[in-house]
Amino acid sequence: MANLTMQTRAGTYEVPVETDKTIVTLAKQHKIVWGHACQRGICAQCRTLVVDGAENLNALTDEEKLRLRKAERAEGYRLGCQIQIVREGNVTVAHRPY
Numbered sequence: 803m804a805n806l807t808m809q810t811r812a813g814t815y816e817v818p819v820e821t822d823k824t825i826v827t828l829a830k831q832h833k834i835v836w837g838h839a840c841q842r843g844i845c846a847q848c849r850t851l852v853v854d855g856a857e858n859l860n861a862l863t864d865e866e867k868l869r870l871r872k873a874e875r876a877e878g879y880r881l882g883c884q885i886q887i888v889r890e891g892n893v894t895v896a897h898r899p900y
């Protein structure tokens with residue numbers, strides 16, 4: 803079974819991979835603090851660095867393209883409210899708010 807590793811300032815958590823749910827949704831479901839406000843890709847409080855497993859995630863959304871600079875996207879930053887795991891496989895993400 804694949805794992806989602808979530809790194810926060812409070813620690814590192816491993817939860818089972820669930821497809822078609824956002825990182826913010828999974829964090830809330832497992833009671834992991836993952837800063838967010840809008841859940842629509844506007845506030846960017848859920849800015850997330852994809853450390854590993856990007857190939858298991860959905861493509862960048864229009865909201866991410868509008869909110870994150872091109873250099874941020876090139877470094878692997880996404881928005882936790884927009885990232886969804888779309889196929890089984892290990893994924894590691896880190897919460898990196900501004």
